[in-house]
């Protein structure tokens with residue numbers, strides 16, 4: 001089983017305590033009323049889907065309950081690092 | 091009035107006793123979910139020190155998350171109101187029941203379904219975690235004594251899972 005470091009619990013915890021929550025660092029529209037269809041499409045549906053280093057959100061759902069960000073390699077499934085939500089992209 | 095009502099429990103009130111293990115239903119208790127951005131607000135209100143390290147437990151208060159605590163107290167305890175303070179106190183006494191897992195085989199039996207590394211889960215720690223697919227709060231009260239807080243509707247399954255593991 002993969003161990004994931006929760007930046008809030010500051011501990012390696014078993015993977016099944018966590019839930020994947022999509023790509024990280026996608027900013028919500030500040031002024032949604034002014035968004036065009038193309039901008040909505042980009043915000044809702046367009047994702048990076050890289051082969052390799054991927055910034056993604058995870059939630060320690062069966063633990064402290066917090067969302068945080070992680071850098072994971074999509075080829076090896078290895079976690080490079082995890083950091084608290086709100087911290088700059090690593 | 092209420093003392094004439096009888097409680098019904100979701101699992102047997104007779105303990106399971108096996109070699110190196112006993113599993114029993116804990117006495118009913120009060121449970122409160124405490125939420126606050128600033129633990130000082132809770133400390134002022136409750137007049138006790140609140141642990142701030144996630145996974146730590148002090149005087150019946152377990153820190154489950156950065157702004158979340160579980161307080162367990164004997165039945166009949168009265169909790170002050172948090173009105174006017176930036177805190178949330180919710181009575182969740184009957185949401186969960188507690189199973190006491192005791193004996194030298196405790197950790198081994200819990201690890202039948204719980205993936206936590208219990209060698210590194212010291213006495214006095216408490217955390218939300220998972221057993222198979224059921225969420226629990228696990229508290230280590232002594233080297234070979236654990237409390238498993240499990241939601242009431244999952245309790246019969248939890249009882250069966252633990253006692254089955256204990257039979258092996």
Ligand SMILES: [Zn+2]
Pocket residue numbers: 006007008009010060063064065066
């Ligand atoms: Zn955590």
